[in-house]
Amino acid sequence: MGLLVLLPILMLAGLLIIPESPAWYMSKDRNEGAEAALRKINRSQKGYEPSEDLKILREAVETEREQEAQSTWSSLLQDPIERRKLIFACGAMVAQQINGIQFFYSYGVVFAQSIGIAQPFTISLITNVLQVIACLAAVLLGNKVPRRINLIVTTIMMFCAFLVVGGLGTHKVLSNGFSVTIVVFSYIIICAFNFGLGPLAYAVASEMSTGRNRNKIMSCAIVTFFFTVWVISFTSPYLYYSANLGPMLGFIYAGTTCITLAYVWFCVGETTGRSNLEIELFFQQKIPVRQWKKHQFDHGVGSLGSNMDEEKAVLEVEEQSMPVVESR
Numbered sequence: 637m638g639l640l641v642l643l644p645i646l647m648l649a650g651l652l653i654i655p656e657s658p659a660w661y662m663s664k665d666r667n668e669g670a671e672a673a674l675r676k677i678n679r680s681q682k683g684y685e686p687s688e689d690l691k692i693l694r695e696a697v698e699t700e701r702e703q704e705a706q707s708t709w710s711s712l713l714q715d716p717i718e719r720r721k722l723i724f725a726c727g728a729m730v731a732q733q734i735n736g737i738q739f740f741y742s743y744g745v746v747f748a749q750s751i752g753i754a755q756p757f758t759i760s761l762i763t764n765v766l767q768v769i770a771c772l773a774a775v776l777l778g779n780k781v782p783r784r785i786n787l788i789v790t791t792i793m794m795f796c797a798f799l800v801v802g803g804l805g806t807h808k809v810l811s812n813g814f815s816v817t818i819v820v821f822s823y824i825i826i827c828a829f830n831f832g833l834g835p836l837a838y839a840v841a842s843e844m845s846t847g848r849n850r851n852k853i854m855s856c857a858i859v860t861f862f863f864t865v866w867v868i869s870f871t872s873p874y875l876y877y878s879a880n881l882g883p884m885l886g887f888i889y890a891g892t893t894c895i896t897l898a899y900v901w902f903c904v905g906e907t908t909g910r911s912n913l914e915i916e917l918f919f920q921q922k923i924p925v926r927q928w929k930k931h932q933f934d935h936g937v938g939s940l941g942s943n944m945d946e947e948k949a950v951l952e953v954e955e956q957s958m959p960v961v962e963s964r
Contacts, residue, residue, distance in 0.1 A: 805883025
């Protein structure tokens with residue numbers, strides 16, 4: 637139990653020496669505090685001059701305030717463009733968890749014991765190691781493997797593995813060979829998830845939350861995520877034990893994985909290498925997601941000089957579309 641408090645204590649100790657965020661100071665119009673924080677952060681750079689960074693922070697805060705002034709909760713439902721962004725972002729969080737991956741995280745040890753595995757904690761340890769390896773591979777290859785293809789392939793892998801787990805679970809008595817096979821295909825599910833949906837769902841939700849309602853859309857997506865996690869975690873033991881499904885629960889999650897696959901097919905476009913402005917234009921021009929990869933815009937959206945120019949351009953594009961939405 638004592639080890640559980642070690643990490644929080646280290647984090648609290650670190651907070652004592654971490655400087656306050658310059659962006660926070662700037663958002664409160666405390667320029668001197670922002671300058672002091674920047675100097676402390678960049679103290680290893682000889683001759684550092686914070687004036688340019690202060691200018692960038694000031695412009696970022698002004699742009700954020702402009703976006704916030706135009707942001708409304710009602711527009712998430714009334715504006716069809718913002719509504720589409722909301723569905724895509726929240727859908728990413730639902731699709732990530734509706735396939736039942738939380739069952740293996742929350743009840744993995746109990747599951748291993750129930751199918752007759754002699755060393756369930758060893759299975760749990762292997763599961764954790766595979767998660768780390770798969771996530772590391774996802775980080776290294778994240779921008780090299782097309783996201784849409786990645787999600788489609790890994791989701792199909794999960795679907796097939798769930799079918800195998802469910803099929804093996806139809807046997808009333810599980811032999812040691814069947815139990816080991818179930819565990820192996822559970823590993824396939826975990827590896828596929830952590831290479832695909834695990835990390836990419838957050839990236840997709842963040843990228844879909846472009847524009848003036850970014851903070852509100854992401855807030856809705858996070859709430860949706862925790863709600864879906866709760867639903868899966870709450871219902872899993874009842875389905876497994878009370879409904880007496882056992883490993884046949886794989887059939888249920890194969891079905892819900894079809895929801896994930898449908899979301900990926902209809903709502904996930906290829907955004908690798910695309911800027912926020914390009915993603916915003918995808919929504920504004922109502923371009924189908926399957927065309928995002930090869931679509932070429934008529935003007936040079938990639939010629940913007942900085943991220944701040946890009947954020948301003950996104951805001952301008954939204955402003956141009958707002959009168960059209962309001963007139964409907």
